[in-house]
Amino acid sequence: MEKRQYFGGAMISYIAIIFNVVLGILYTPWMVGKIGQSSYALYTIANSVISIFMIDFGLSAAVSRFVAKYRAENEDSKSNKLLGSVTILYILIDILIFIILMVIYLNIATIYKGLSFDELKVLKRLFVIVAIYSLLAFPFTPLGGIITAYEKFIHLKLCDFIYKILTVVFVIIALLHDYGVEAVVLASVFSGICAIILKLFIIYKKTPVRYCFTWVDKKLLKSIFTFSVWMTVSSIAQRCVFNIAPSVLAYTSSSKEVALFAPANTLEGYFYMIAAAVNGMFLAKISKLIADSKEHEIVNLMINVGKYQTILMGFILVGFICVGEDFMRLWMGVEYVGSWPCAILLFIPDILLFSQQIANTTAIAQNKVKKISLAYVAMAFVCIALSLVLGKWIGALGSCVAIMLGHIALFIISNVVYYKELNIDVFLFYKKVYMPFVFPCIGSVFLGYWLCNYVITIDGWSGLFVKGIMISAIYILAIISFMFNSNERSKIIRLLRGV
Structure with missing residues (x-):
């Protein structure tokens, strides 16, 4: 049952990611054509407001950590009291958000002074809609953390996927009936409310958790707040680098270099989504191992999950190295071919960091997030400082080199923390995961690149498809031959025979 939840949750995550990518390519241009560029800009502003004020400041991760801990210790009653305390904290933050939103609304003409009078009228209506939704939805932010703590990954990922589908369906209905941009925003809001109701139903039916507001532990709230602050710091530092890079x-x-960086940044975002698909899914399992004094088993879990993550991300990296130049030419045009090496540089650190996601989750479970968060802050400073130097020298490529070097520094510092603070044998991980991966990865790149550029002469999207199939076959054979042991190879053979 447990394995089914992990596998099912991961598969639904990947399907949702594919759905998002296809949506971005096909659906967005159609929506812009229906509502117009001006209304789309207002829609984007409204969505950005939701994104800003729906940040949970690390509280969702805190709830997930503490609930998983109490569950591992068979103290579910503490979870009920915890949720009551956290909800009160969320409501207090909600009041602060209300004040901020009021200030923004009263000064909306000053903040968005580039908009026309008619656009400001529409934006004010949209702002009221998203503000009300943000205030209503914010206290329910930890629902996902509760479901994660009880390892109901299939239910959680299905809920998130249903939210995306409902949003698209309602928006399409609004667009087909020409209801305007207000209806488009209301469609997103209504989908979000449906998702909240669905999560509440899952918690009520599938977990023993019930909210209890009769008890507030100030010491616990202080612990949650401290944990949340450091989680927020690491989250902001992690993604702000990519948001600041265009400005740097x-x-x-020049604007030309910013334009070259943009597609690479977009592709890294997709790569990040795939790499982060199983994020947080093992928190409950790790908390149970810690509660049962089985910390020595964490490294085995890290090796198994890290091996799978490395193979998956390596597959994308190898493929992009071999056919990325052709892809960029077909997708964005010949002037954007320079984005190809930029994207490769951004992919590399993601493989290193996300292959060790179990170690990062262990740091969360053991409340050792402060040093990891400080490492993220150091990484952000390194990235920005090097970008200022290298960006001036070699443009977008220099900025991507800076980001890669900053993340490699983060990888090294994090591994020191994992080894010294968490007692995780990272050297065993290198031996079992990275070392067997190096030869099939490099071999696939050399053979695949040679065949794609000097043997196969088919052009266009059909040629890209043929090259992709060939590289996939080379990579899979290389991984099976050199990275899998005899037992794993036997399982694959039995599986293929069964098919």
Whole structure:
């Protein structure tokens, strides 16, 4: 049952990611054509407001950690009291958000002074809609953390996927009937409310958790707040690098270099989504191992999950190295071919960091997030400082080199923390995961690149498809031959025979 939840949750995550990518390519241009560029800009602003004020400041991760801990210790009653305390904290933050939203609304003409009078009228209506939704939805932010703590991954991922589908369906209905941009925003809001109701139903039916507001532990709230602060710091530092990079390039280089960085940044975002698909799914399992004094088993879990993650991300990296130049030419045009090496540089650190996601989750479970968060802050400073130098020298490529080097520094510091603070044998991980991966990865790149560029002469999307199939076959054979042991190879053979 447990394995089914992990496998099912991961598969639904990957399907949702594919859905998002296809949506971005096909659905967005159609929506822009229906509502117009001006209304789409207002829709984007409204969505950005939701994104800003739906940040949970690490509280969802805190709830997931503490509930998983109490569950591992068979103290579910503490979870009920915890949720009551956290909900009160969320409501207090909600009041603060209300004040901020009121200030923004009263000064909306000053903040968005580039908009016309008619656009400001529409934006004010949209702002009221998203503000009300943000205030209503924010206290329910930890629902996902509760479901994660009880390892109901299939239910959680299905709920998130249903939210995406409902949003698209309702938006399409609004667009087909020409209801306007207000209806488009309301469609997103209504889908979000449906998702909240569905999560509450899952918690009520599938977990023993019930909210209890009769008890507030100030010491626990302080612990949660401290944990949340450091989680927020690491989250902001992790993604702000990619958001700041275009501004740094605009300062040090030119708009052309910013344009080259943009597609690479978009592709890294997709790569990040795939790499992070199983994030947090093992928190409950690790908490149970810690509660049962079986910390020595964490490294085995890290090796098994890390091996799977490395193979999956390596597959994308190898394929992109071999056919990425053709892909960029077909997708964005010949002037964007320079984005190809930029994307490769951004992919590399993701493989290193996300292959060790179990170690990062262990740091969360053991409340050792402070040093990891400080490492993320150091990484952000390194990335920005090097970008200022290298961006001026070699433009977008220099910025991507800076980001890669900053993340490699983060990888090294994190591994020191894992080894010294968490007692995780990272050297065993290198031996079992990275070392067997190096030869099939490099071999696949050399053979695949040679065949794609000097043997196969088919052009266009059909040629890209043929090259992709060939590289996939080479990579899979290389991984099975050199990275899998005899037992794993036997299982694959039995599986193929069964099919």
